[in-house]
Amino acid sequence: MKKTVIAPIIGLVLLTTTLSACGTLTGAAVGAGSGAAIGAGVDAKNPGRGAKRGALTGVGVGAAAGTLYDWSR
Secondary structure (H helix, E strand, O other): HHHHHHHHHHHHHHHHHHOOOOOOHHHHOOOOOOOHHHHHHOOOOHHHHHHHHHHHHHHHHHHHHHHHHHHHH
């Protein structure tokens, strides 16, 4: 019962965030994805570890860039 109530709410929150053009969350999402891809490619010995580190770094940098973008507009 709880899953059927929570899942649509999470979807609506994500849709609202996207439609409101929230640069912080959008930047964090894009940064996490690209950071994970770059980190996995760079750490040849252990791609999983590189992906984790890259995703964490990408979230921080992407969120900061998205916030600055929002402030400048």
